[in-house]
Amino acid sequence: MPNRVVQPIHFEDFDGHQFERLVFAYLWRTGTWQSLDWYGQAGGDSGRDIWGVREQDGNPHTQKVCYQCANLKSLSYKKVQDDVEKVLGCPNGKPDIFIIVAGGVVSAALKDKAKKLCEQKQIDKCEVWSGKEFEERLRANGESLLKRFIEGKLFPESPAELCKFSESILASSDKETLAVMASLFDRPAFYTPFQGESSVPDFKKAITDTIEALNTGICRLRDGTEIRRIPSRHTLQSTETKRALARIERMLVELRAQYDEYLRTGDIRPCGCDSIDCPVFMCSPRAVQEMDRMRMALLNAFHDLDASFEVRVGWGL
Numbered sequence: 001m002p003n004r005v006v007q008p009i010h011f012e013d014f015d016g017h018q019f020e021r022l023v024f025a026y027l028w029r030t031g032t033w034q035s036l037d038w039y040g041q042a043g044g045d046s047g048r049d050i051w052g053v054r055e056q057d058g059n060p061h062t063q064k065v066c067y068q069c070a071n072l073k074s075l076s077y078k079k080v081q082d083d084v085e086k087v088l089g090c091p092n093g094k095p096d097i098f099i100i101v102a103g104g105v106v107s108a109a110l111k112d113k114a115k116k117l118c119e120q121k122q123i124d125k126c127e128v129w130s131g132k133e134f135e136e137r138l139r140a141n142g143e144s145l146l147k148r149f150i151e152g153k154l155f156p157e158s159p160a161e162l163c164k165f166s167e168s169i170l171a172s173s174d175k176e177t178l179a180v181m182a183s184l185f186d187r188p189a190f191y192t193p194f195q196g197e198s199s200v201p202d203f204k205k206a207i208t209d210t211i212e213a214l215n216t217g218i219c220r221l222r223d224g225t226e227i228r229r230i231p232s233r234h235t236l237q238s239t240e241t242k243r244a245l246a247r248i249e250r251m252l253v254e255l256r257a258q259y260d261e262y263l264r265t266g267d268i269r270p271c272g273c274d275s276i277d278c279p280v281f282m283c284s285p286r287a288v289q290e291m292d293r294m295r296m297a298l299l300n301a302f303h304d305l306d307a308s309f310e311v312r313v314g315w316g317l
Contacts, residue, residue, distance in 0.1 A: 008132070008135065009131075009135050009138075009146070009150060011071055011103030011104070011131050011134075011135075012071070012073055012103060012104065014071065014103075015071075016040075016069065016071050017040070018155070019069055019071035019103055020038065020040045020049050020050070020069045021038075021155040021156075021162060022138075022145070022146075022149050022155070023049075023050060023067060023069050023101050023134075024036070024038045024050055024159065024162055025142075025145050025155060025162050025165065025166040026137070026138060026141070026142045026145060026166075027050065027052065027067065028162065028163050028166050028167075028228065029141070029142050029145060029166045029167070029180060030137075030141045030142060030179070030180060030183055031052065031054065031183055032054060032055075032183055032184075032187075032219055032227065032228070033052050033053065033054050033227065033228075034053045034054055034055055034062060034221060034227070035052065035053045036050065036051075036052045036053075036159065036163070037050065037051045037052075037159060038050050038159040038162070039051060040069065049067055049068055049069045050066070050067035050069070051064070051065070051066055051067075051092055051095075052064070052065040052066075052067070053065075055221060055222055056188060063096045063097065064092065064093070064094075064095045064096050064097070065095060065096065065097040065099065066087050066092075066095035066097070066098050066099070067099050067100075067101055068083045068087070068098070068099070068100045068101070069100075069101050069103075070083075070100055070101070070102045070103065071102070071103035071104075072102065072103060072104050073103075073104040073105070074104050074105050075100070075102045075104065075105070075106050075110060075128070075130075076110075077110055077113055077114070080100065080110070080113070080114045080117065080128075081117065083100070084098065084117055084118065084121060084123075088121060094121075094122070094123060095123060096123070096124045096125065097123070097124060097125045097126070097127070098118055098123050098125070098126050098127075099126070099127045099128075099129065100114065100127070100128045100129065101129045101134055102128065102129060102130050102131055102134070103131045103134070104130070104131045105130060105131070106128050106129075106130035106131075106133075110128070111128045114126055114128050115128075140175075140176075140179050140308055141176065141179035141180065141182075142176070142179075143171075143172045143173065143175075143176050144169045144170065144171055144172040144176060145166060145169060147172065148169060163228070167228060167229050167230075170231070170235075171231050171235070173237075174236050174237050174238050174241050175306075177231045177235065177236060178241075178305055178306040178309075179306060179308065180230050180231060181213075181214065181230065181231070181233075181245075181302075181306075182302070182306055182308075182309045183230075184210050184213050184214065184219075184230075185210070185298075185299060185302055185309070186309075186310075187206060189202070189203050189206035189207065189210075190206075190295055190298070190299060191295075191299070193288075193292060194283060194287070194288045194291040194292050194295075195283060195288045200268060200281040200283075202222060203259070204256060204259055204260075205222055207252055207255055207256045207259070208256065210252055211249060211252050211253065211256075213230065213232075214232065214233050214245065214248070214249050214252075215232060215233065215234075215249065216232055217229045217230050217231055217232035217235075233245035233246065233249065241305060244301070244304070244305050245305070247301065248298060248301050248302055248305075251294070251297065251298045251301060252298065254294070255291070255294050255295065255298065258290065258291070258294060259291070262283075262284075262287045262290075262291075266284075267283065267284040267286055267287035268281055268282070268283050268284075268287050269281060269282050270282075296311070299311045
């Protein structure tokens with residue numbers, strides 16, 4: 001068979017409004033959000049084209065993520081500076097993460113300068129995606145969205161309609177389905193060392209929610225609110241991949257059962273204070289070691305299906 005050349009996407013052919021639509025649809029398709037707002041569509045965005053809020057497992061505080069879309073042939077440091085200053089003065093307050101999604105070229109030096117600037121402004125994390133990097137993310141995690149976009153399929157105007165639109169488009173391959181599912185495992189409940197788990201009851205809820213999402217495609221917040229739909233494991237085309245996901249689902253059930261067993265034996269137990277809502281639990285070395293081992297095995301099993309998924313159990317990884 002002759003080689004096929006995949007032509008690059010020319011984001012410069014689309015106006016800023018269209019580019020923001022694609023970024024918003026991609027973020028909703030690939031993330032688990034408490035809320036995701038598209039300010040750019042209304043104008044006067046104060047440097048925050050898209051503003052997302054997501055829960056952090058075991059943490060009572062939510063994480064605020066600001067996305068600034070810059071569909072420019074070449075991104076300048078002056079543009080980054082202006083956007084950072086604007087977002088710091090917006091009503092949402094300072095974001096925890098600031099991400100610039102560019103449509104064109106971004107140099108390594110500019111990325112470093114942008115990260116340093118955000119450090120100076122006490123923004124916890126900064127990322128800059130070049131047009132090529134954003135295209136690679138789309139091809140890996142949102143090929144069906146990209147196909148609709150470049151074929152001229154009109155994306156809706158409002159955030160709510162865009163969310164429904166991105167969920168209604170079926171994944172074009174098992175690879176894309178797995179990439180969407182990866183967001184279920186990219187959460188602190190799976191990579192925080194169990195000794196450092198700050199809210200053990202939330203850990204069990206995260207495991208239960210992941211089982212439900214794999215089986216039904218329904219993704220929920222901690223309070224049970226349904227926030228979005230993703231493809232379930234039953235929509236996969238490959239019988240072998242279906243079997244592998246079924247095994248991962250059983251591993252999740254075993255992880256939850258092991259947690260319950262350690263509660264029964266006292267290897268995981270409340271700290272002993274009088275507060276019934278206290279999130280602090282004491283864990284034996286045996287429980288810590290086994291819970292970390294089981295989660296690592298689970299993450300490795302998913303990595304075997306999706307090589308782009310990063311396996312991490314530990315701080316700073």
